[in-house]
Amino acid sequence: MKASVIVFPGSNCDRDVAVSLEAAMGRKPEMVWHGNSTVPASDLIVLPGGFSYGDYLRSGAMAAHSPIMWAVVEKARKGTPVLGICNGFQVLIEAGLLPGALMRNASLKFVCRDVLLRVERNDTAFVQRYEKNQVIRIPVAHHDGNYFADEATLDRLEGENRVAFRYCDKDGVPTANANPNGSQRNIAGIYNETGTVLGLMPHPERLADAALGGTDGAPMFSSLVEVLH
């Protein structure tokens, strides 16, 4: 499997996700600067966390229009799997690859802690190594992770089984208390229509090695390697 990690000015989880990818793939991903206009041949493209362009205007808004994103959008539309983590999720939304918006957290505070997520489905390349409805512990670290979409869009996402993860309690129940940012319907991550583009606010790369205090994020990377080879 070959992977490319897109690096924007202000990305800061690009190296962490590269370490997780390398641990799963046995080879280093390509690090691709945002000013490039092409992505090398890749089985997976990752948009990492961080604060691209200092979150100017809106989180992800400037990065979504950088030269590399034309190429990323084209590849995504042709079926190349794309994973957007945190700021990467914001970029995917601003680029129009995923619906909705990520607004300021309801608490107005930057939230940086472990949260529990329920895996809503396990039939995509990103999540095959999880069980459906499994509860996993993954850290969040964001100020703008409050998922918003109009009711019709939310109903469509649910109807098309496109919610990837929900914030939940230890029993897997998506309660208001378990929701760190006010996201509608406790949504932590969503897929595009074909299940090949995933955006999520939590950081699987931050708990993907026992040395980090947990490994619940690792199956995402091993799933991708298993499916994409």
Added chain:
Amino acid sequence: MKARITITLKNGVLDPQGKAIAHALGSLGFDGIGDVRQGKYIEVELDETDKTKAEKQVERMCEQLLANMVIENYAYELESK
């Protein structure tokens, strides 16, 4: 020509920052504060001198970048130099 662009949250979109501002105004002793909504104000200088063309240009700017049409509305005024 100068475009003065105002970007506001759509009705029905919760604005926690606006709520916090309303609360802070109340704490300062301002009575009778109703709903507060926070938005953005952007000025863009344009070389374009034709008003109709400038309007089209500003609308495209707003829809492609300056506003997030999922949650925001925009309004603008053009001012000749």
